[in-house]
Amino acid sequence: MFKTKQGDIHVGGQAVIEGVMMRASKSMAIAVRRPNGEILVKEDRWRSLSERWPFLKWPFVRGSLILMEALIHGIQALTFSANQALEEQEESVGEWDMFFTVLLAFGAGIGLFVVLPHVISGLVGRLFGIKLGIQHFLFHVIDGGVKIIIFLGYVWLISLFKEIRRIFEYHGAEHKSVYTYEAGEALTVENAKKFSTLHPRCGTAFILVVLLISIFFFSIVFPFLPTLHDVPGIMNQMIAIVMKILFMFPIAGLAYEVIRFSSRNMERGLIRLAVLPGLWMQKLTTREPTEEQLEVALAALNRALHVHSQTEGA
Numbered sequence: 001m002f003k004t005k006q007g008d009i010h011v012g013g014q015a016v017i018e019g020v021m022m023r024a025s026k027s028m029a030i031a032v033r034r035p036n037g038e039i040l041v042k043e044d045r046w047r048s049l050s051e052r053w054p055f056l057k058w059p060f061v062r063g064s065l066i067l068m069e070a071l072i073h074g075i076q077a078l079t080f081s082a083n084q085a086l087e088e089q090e091e092s093v094g095e096w097d098m099f100f101t102v103l104l105a106f107g108a109g110i111g112l113f114v115v116l117p118h119v120i121s122g123l124v125g126r127l128f129g130i131k132l133g134i135q136h137f138l139f140h141v142i143d144g145g146v147k148i149i150i151f152l153g154y155v156w157l158i159s160l161f162k163e164i165r166r167i168f169e170y171h172g173a174e175h176k177s178v179y180t181y182e183a184g185e186a187l188t189v190e191n192a193k194k195f196s197t198l199h200p201r202c203g204t205a206f207i208l209v210v211l212l213i214s215i216f217f218f219s220i221v222f223p224f225l226p227t228l229h230d231v232p233g234i235m236n237q238m239i240a241i242v243m244k245i246l247f248m249f250p251i252a253g254l255a256y257e258v259i260r261f262s263s264r265n266m267e268r269g270l271i272r273l274a275v276l277p278g279l280w281m282q283k284l285t286t287r288e289p290t291e292e293q294l295e296v297a298l299a300a301l302n303r304a305l306h307v308h309s310q311t312e313g314a
Contacts, residue, residue: 009308011178011301012201014074015170017085017163021077022174022300023070027307030077031300032084033292039299042080043307046073063256064249075102110245112154117146118241134240137219144215151207155284165287172197173289173297175282180298187302189294197286198279200263204286205278209255210248217251218244 013022019032029043049065050056056065121143125132132139158164179195180187199205225243265271289297 009305011181011304012070013174013178013297013300014070014077014203015167015174016077016081017167018170018296019077019081019084020170020174020177020297020300021073021081022177022297022304023073024304024308026311027304028073028077029300029303029307030080031296031303032081033296034084039296040084041299041303043303045307045311059257060250060253063253066256067252071102075099078102112150113147114244115241117143117150118237118244120146122237134218134225135223140215140219140222143218144211147211147214148208151211152281152284159284168285169287169289169293170297172286173293175199175202175286176289176294177297177301181301181305187298189291189298192294192298193291197288198282200266200275200278201259202278202282202285204282204284205275206255206259208278208281209258210251213251213255213258214244214248217247217254221247 009024011022011024013020015021016030016032018034019030021028021030026047027043027045029041031039031041034040048056048069050062056062121139122132124142125139130138132142134140159168173192175197176192176195177187178199180192183195185191222240222243225240262271262275266275
């Protein structure tokens with residue numbers, strides 16, 4: 001069992017189907033509870049692109065890279081966990097199958113969280129007789145508020161499904177395991193049980209920070225973007241939506257720095273107050289795990305740390 005000082009190795013993870021994926025800076029491990037009760041662990045070494053191109057470690061640049069690498073590892077982890085869950089069936093899920101599933105989900109997410117709020121914001125202005133364009137601050141306030149409402153409604157809706165609640169329980173197990181490691185305690189179920197399921201570096205909190213930053217970012221940037229007067233209005237709106245999608249990369253980079261700073265300064269009263277909304281939102285995406293689920297999460301974290309230590313010593 002690993003027992004280390006807080007911050008020795010940066011770790012994070014993701015809940016998957018009946019398991020947890022854990023990442024260290026040079027390793028990844030996926031632990032899954034198979035239908036027969038056995039815990040199967042898959043480990044891998046990996047090298048971030050930032051190790052080859054150091055400029056990718058620069059602040060405000062590294063966030064986008066970390067997000068993309070997490071997406072790639074997430075697809076791999078989901079593919080592995082899905083295949084283990086289907087072990088008693090003849091069918092299996094390939095990485096390309098999962099890739100296209102995630103791509104489809106990404107497209108649906110663009111429609112739900114970018115296009116729809118943009119359209120609603122314009123309709124709200126018409127409803128109240130106000131000419132709201134993308135150059136107006138109020139437009140982006142409404143847009144961000146609609147995104148938050150849609151996100152909360154979406155998470156609440158999917159939480160009604162038993163399978164999703166199981167994933168949310170593994171999400172809680174992941175957080176408890178990371179807390180145990182960061183506290184420098186031995187990675188045991190008994191130690192992990194006492195920690196919270198809410199963590200300031202969670203992806204749920206990251207999404208909230210992205211939404212809040214986007215309100216101010218878009219309200220500052222869009223007034224300076226030229227409008228094409230010779231094209232139909234709908235074309236200008238489509239261009240604005242495409243610009244929003246492209247701007248999500250620098251916004252994600254900025255959000256990463258905010259999350260990173262806040263997680264390292266939790267002892268400050270104002271910082272603790274600022275992260276509360278992100279922690280509250282995690283009440284929707286995490287559940288209290290069972291001891292068996294904690295065992296799986298800790299197995300993944302132990303293996304990721306072990307592989308990382310071997311890589312460091314190589």
